[in-house]
Amino acid sequence: MAKMVKCLVCGAVFEEGAEVCPVCGVGPENFEPVEVEESGFSKDTDEKFVILGGGPAAKAAAEAIRERNKEAVVTIITMEDELPYNRPMLTKALLADHSGDALAIEAADWYEKNRIFMMKGARAIAIDTDAKSVALELADGSHGATVYDKLIYALGAYCFVAPIKGSELEHVMTVRNISDTVRIREIVKDRDAKNVVCIGGGVMGLEGASTMRDEGFNVTVLETSPFLLPRQLDNEASTMLRELAESKGVNTITNAKIKEITGDAVLLEDGTSCPAELVLMSTGMRPYTQLAEEAGIAVDRWVSVDDHMRTSAGSVYAAGDCCAVDGQPQAFWAQAEATGRVAGANAAGDDVAYEKIGSALVMHAFGTAVFALGTNGKSQDGSSDPKYRLESSKDDKAGNYAARYYDEDKLVGGILVGDLSAMPELTKSIEF
């Protein structure tokens, strides 16, 4: 087996030799060799394992099953026309051509070698847990069905579209799938776009804004709260990031009250008009739970699973962005892979408990890098929480900021802007 390393920042596990982490983009100084434990469990059966969804959770589940069962039929069903791919790259390379499996986690021959059947362009439309079957809508519009002995529900999440007047217009896009980036490239070309408005000052909105600015567009970011990345950064770091964005020519408007999106602008309630031939909306994700709910599987905003990734329905497991483990959502790449591995292992008859993993924010944008893990020292309402003690340093000239938040003597949060050299140490020492 190839030697594997783990990214200490985002938790992704991948083959040794990569120049950057394929998920969060940090360099090899943040990689640590890991022993990928062989489970030792083996049970060859002629069971049918059906995995719904074609993301990292699905791929990891399929791999975990095949490691334990050499005979079973393993099928991944995805409505995308792609092999499971590196989704985080989409906002980092928004206008790139991602065709030809350029972002695929594994090439097609990996699936062939492992006898994992990829059913692309097929949408699951209903699950019958009594009959153990899944109804499908195929790429050509026809309908079909498949039966399973064990089902893994790994449908991921979709972008929430804020209910703003005009959000249904064709030049208003969200970014979740490769097909979204294809459409964005078409819009840019067809509309000879020069102006882009990014609604939402979270990670994906800012990554998208930075990428589009680097491509030469006039970019405006609209954020409804008073600060960029308000949930991850403290006010000092947010302000610094905003200044850096502005210095790169990105217009940032916080406390934005959006009135309407028109064919060529986004209008604010104070009368400001932000020109836009393309609008990128990054206003949050929602888990795909509808199919589970309709099948009578327990859902509490996310598909509910225990630490073995078991849902409330017998023989049905769930993993990735769509699920919450003991009530806690798992919305990062490394968590999708880890929950997928656990779901696959247990579906195959093994007994593996999920050990929760945290995941850090790492963002490269506006010529700087940002890291945040744990608390940002704020309470729910966004004000600074006196419970936390802050130790911070700032070097305006170098564009560096470092903050450590303590709860009594326990390090519970860290934020870095610019110089990320303390990242591995922070990742190891922050306690949750």
Ligand SMILES: Cc1cc2nc3c(=O)[nH]c(=O)nc-3n(C[C@H](O)[C@H](O)[C@H](O)COP(=O)(O)OP(=O)(O)OC[C@H]3O[C@@H](n4cnc5c(N)ncnc54)[C@H](O)[C@@H]3O)c2cc1C
């Ligand atoms: C632009 C972007 C940037 C990101 N950046 C980062 C980052 O820097 N770091 C990080 O840790 N995470 C990042 N993430 C989050 C990360 O990509 C997700 O946590 C991860 O992809 C979740 O994996 P998953 O397998 O649960 O779901 P997904 O990757 O969403 O895969 C689910 C698949 O199921 C398919 N599907 C849905 N419904 C059906 C159906 N009815 N029938 C058939 N197929 C269906 C979907 O089309 C999709 O292909 C980013 C996400 C996006 C969108």
